[in-house]
Amino acid sequence: MLFFKPLILVVIATRAQAASWIVPGAVWTDTAGNKIDAHGGNVVQRGDTFFWVGQSASQNEKALMYSSTDLLNWTPLGVQNSLEYLWRPKIAKPNGSFWVMLYTGNLGSDGPQLKVFMLIQGKQIYGQLNRNIQSMVSTQMVGGYKLNGAAVTVPPNSYTYSDTGMFQDSDGTWYILTSADHNIVQINKINSDGTIGARASQLAAGAYEAPGILKVGSTYYLIVSGKTGWRSNPNKVFTSSSINGPWTGGADIAPEAEKTYNSQNTFELTIAGNKATTYVYMGDSWDSKGGPNSNHVWLPIKVDSAKKTLTLDYHAMWKVDIKTGVVSFPAAGKRYEAEHAEIIGRGEAAHCRGCLSKRAVYKIDGNSEVVFRNVTGNGRKQWVSFHYEVNSREAGEAHIFINSESVPTNISSLNSRAGYHKTVPVMVSLDRGNQNAVRFGANGGKDFKVTIEGIEVFDDDEEL
Secondary structure, three states: OOOOOOOOOOOOOOOOOOOOOEOOOEOOEOOOOOEOOOEEEEEEEEOOEEEEEEEOOOOOOOEEEEEEOOOOOOEEEEEOOOOOOOEEEEEEOOOOOEEEEEEEOOOOOOHHHHHHHHHHHOOOOOOOOOOEEEEEEEOOOOOOOEEOOOOOOOOOOOOOEEEEEEEEOOOOOEEEEEEEOOOEEEEEEEOOOOOEEEEEEEEOOOOEEEEEEEEEOOEEEEEEEEOOOOOOOOOEEEEEOOOOOOOEEEEEOOOHHHHHHHOEEEEEEEEEOOOOEEEEEEEEEOOOOOOOOOEEEEEEEEEEOOOOEEEEOOOOOEEEOOOOOOEEOOOOOEEEEHHHOEEEOOOEEEEOOOOOOOEEEEEEOOOOEEEEEEEEEOOOEEEEEEEEEEOOHHHEEEEEEEOOOOOOEEHHHOEOOEOOEOEEEEEEEOOOEEEEEEEEEEEEOOOOOEEEEEEEEOOOOOOO
């Protein structure tokens, strides 16, 4: 049992400055300054604009939409339909209309989802509810979506279906991906009238969900997640030379211990630029309940067409130029080593084999702090990477104070990769000049320990 008190972060929405990097696991804000809230969704491109639809974890799983021209700055376009508990919505365009396909139902039998399901089905249902595929249709990309009748039939219809995925093949054909009874991943063609056609193929290799497909050349890569609730797991990839299968493989898309960098697959996006083609993995970093503290993990994908392998290329900060397709990363920031900072309490500097300076500060606990002084800031919000490790993420959390702040902020409330990765970028507000102080500490049980190597402050205008 843990005896530490959780820290609370109060977020006040303000108009956000322009985003400069994709930071997996960090809290992303839209152009209005609010946290982006679009989970289990997908991104489609229309002309020079990308549209992102997903379920809102803070608004009872209503379908929210955003738009962007650079995959960095997202403009909120609001709720697309007032219905609630619409899970994993995905945009498709099999004809002149725009379709959002999703699934409804519940994970148990709680009241709100029961009410919504009854409204959709138009009949009274008792007890455990099945999950069913629904569709909403509009004559325009943004707004005007109306429920398209009752639940959609997914041939063969002897299952309940969930975890909708979406894929458009190179010939323009759209396919919906589902998890039948959360076990068999099924791929069905979407007909030109928006109905779901016959099953093209299925993967019955284990209990998998959250399916997505990426096609590179003539090879189809099917990415799936294991069934572990809201806890992340090593997502797998299967391959086929045809959308009709058969599917073979089952390799991890990231090192097994990383558990897909604390995320679950939702969609794969292709950026075909004039210099390079970049494939983007889009995943959800769920909190313990799939709630409002959930974030997003987007990463470049490395594909070896000769070996038919697909792996995630992890970078703590990155972006892709949508015109050229070229991926870039920030230039090295100004580093402040922990061994040169003020060490308060039990912490002590010692040799660190894998650290850049070969030294780090160990044994930071609830009675210790490392204070980085004379940190240079640019007078606005900027990215600061904290290079640290914890001995147990479940036992506690690292926290920071910036300048005169009297209440500490958990790093995990700013980036869900905290504790999972030794490089954790967070967005903080630093005063202009070199008089900033960053205090780093820990909050946890008596056996919780943190080791910090240093911090790195980035200038948003610099890149490699």
